[in-house]
Amino acid sequence: MNLSDSKKKLAIAGVVCGLVAACLAYFGNPANMAFCIACFIRDTAGALGMHQAEAVQYARPEIIGLVLGAFIISAATKEYRSTAGSSPMIRFILGMVIMIGSLVFLGCPLRMVIRMSAGDLNAWVALIGFVLGVGTGVFALKKGFSLGRAHITNKMSGAVLPALMLGVLILEAVTTLLKASEAGPGSMHAPLIMSLIGGLIFGAMAQKSRMCFAGGIRDVILMKNFDLLTVIGSLFVVMLIFNIATGRFVLGFNTPGIIAHSEHLWNILGMYAVGFAAVLAGGCPLRQLILAGQGSSDSAVTVLGMFAGAAACHNFGLAASGTAVNPETKELVAGAVPFYGKVALIICIAVCFLIAFTNKREKA
Amino acid sequence: MKEVDARGLSCPEPLMLTAEALKKFKEPVKVLVTEPHQKMNVEKYARDHGRKVASSETEDGFAVMIE
Numbered sequence: 001m002n003l004s005d006s007k008k009k010l011a012i013a014g015v016v017c018g019l020v021a022a023c024l025a026y027f028g029n030p031a032n033m034a035f036c037i038a039c040f041i042r043d044t045a046g047a048l049g050m051h052q053a054e055a056v057q058y059a060r061p062e063i064i065g066l067v068l069g070a071f072i073i074s075a076a077t078k079e080y081r082s083t084a085g086s087s088p089m090i091r092f093i094l095g096m097v098i099m100i101g102s103l104v105f106l107g108c109p110l111r112m113v114i115r116m117s118a119g120d121l122n123a124w125v126a127l128i129g130f131v132l133g134v135g136t137g138v139f140a141l142k143k144g145f146s147l148g149r150a151h152i153t154n155k156m157s158g159a160v161l162p163a164l165m166l167g168v169l170i171l172e173a174v175t176t177l178l179k180a181s182e183a184g185p186g187s188m189h190a191p192l193i194m195s196l197i198g199g200l201i202f203g204a205m206a207q208k209s210r211m212c213f214a215g216g217i218r219d220v221i222l223m224k225n226f227d228l229l230t231v232i233g234s235l236f237v238v239m240l241i242f243n244i245a246t247g248r249f250v251l252g253f254n255t256p257g258i259i260a261h262s263e264h265l266w267n268i269l270g271m272y273a274v275g276f277a278a279v280l281a282g283g284c285p286l287r288q289l290i291l292a293g294q295g296s297s298d299s300a301v302t303v304l305g306m307f308a309g310a311a312a313c314h315n316f317g318l319a320a321s322g323t324a325v326n327p328e329t330k331e332l333v334a335g336a337v338p339f340y341g342k343v344a345l346i347i348c349i350a351v352c353f354l355i356a357f358t359n360k361r362e363k364a
Numbered sequence: 365m366k367e368v369d370a371r372g373l374s375c376p377e378p379l380m381l382t383a384e385a386l387k388k389f390k391e392p393v394k395v396l397v398t399e400p401h402q403k404m405n406v407e408k409y410a411r412d413h414g415r416k417v418a419s420s421e422t423e424d425g426f427a428v429m430i431e
Binding site for chain 1: 371374376398399425
């Protein structure tokens with residue numbers, strides 16, 4: 001089965017993933033978050049006690065399902081390859097950058113598209129930053145950027161992250177060891193089994209279609225190739241139809257309750273860092289989970305970097321807050337990016353430039 | 365025959381190296397890659413540019429022969 005050899009198949013993969021996201025949103029996932037890699041890794045990091053933000057702690061079965069879905073489908077179709085050794089610690093840092101940028105904006109590129117489909121104009125503003133970030137990454141690639149070669153390694157190495165994810169799932173299903181939010185976004189979720197199945201389907205489709213939000217724009221800039229953008233476009237259309245049909249489409253900037261803010265510069269810079277770091281790491285947060293599932297220990301290290309980044313964001317108050325209505329005064333309280341979040345983001349962008357222009361491809 | 369060794373490189377490097385080689389050389393090019401999706405990307409790129417393609421499995425990945 002190959003979903004990446006025609007635009008039609010790619011569009012179908014996008015539609016299926018869009019339907020999964022729409023279903024999960026309908027059955028309880030937070031409004032216009034539906035299926036956000038950064039938010040869900042952040043929630044899972046909270047469930048594991050890596051940070052103490054009580055509103056965002058829940059081991060999201062979607063994340064577990066994505067990795068396991070990619071693992072199972074790649075093993076079944078002989079695409080599983082246990083590889084490692086392409087500058088793992090630089091990838092760890094890129095994972096942290098991706099997460100800090102995402103939590104300043106409040107969402108990964110997948111959620112940016114979902115927010116765009118719900119009429120959130122902040123996400124459209126952030127898209128400018130994302131495209132510029134991807135463009136900067138492409139410029140670095142053209143200048144010879146490379147993190148070096150990965151090598152085939154012991155088969156078990158690539159299976160460690162999927163095994164850890166399975167372990168988290170078992171802990172969640174049969175023990176009370178993991179933390180779980182009682183209020184806030186972490187408490188809003190579809191039933192466990194539904195989230196898990198959704199994640200497995202999304203993971204399998206993403207593995208087969210090579211779905212990547214950074215790759216979609218990167219390929220357009222670099223190769224004038226619109227294949228990967230087709231998947232994203234069809235996912236956007238499905239979510240747009242769902243949002244309009246269920247009355248969730250609200251066009252505007254300061255919409256309360258959707259976990260977003262309107263600090264335009266920081267929305268742009270947040271997604272700039274994500275786009276830039278994702279191109280350097282070879283894929284967006286979703287793609288990193290999928291590559292980790294199909295055996296890449298380097299991507300697994302990037303995922304660990306995202307967990308560390310999520311913990312840093314909430315332990316040190318870097319994450320932005322969303323616009324909300326004060327329940328007592330009924331006043332609109334604008335979401336904002338905290339001072340240290342802005343400082344951290346500027347450092348992240350500087351680090352991206354350092355990585356981008358100091359790691360060169362070996363001469364053939 | 366020119367050889368492009370793109371084994372173990374992250375996307376889109378295998379494709380960039382292939383594009384560079386096809387632009388530079390009119391003679392057949394052999395591209396070595398590790399991952400199945402990279403093999404497919406390289407094959408598709410070559411076909412889209414009017415070249416004939418034949419692939420085979422190697423010990424640590426794939427060899428894509430572009431004529």
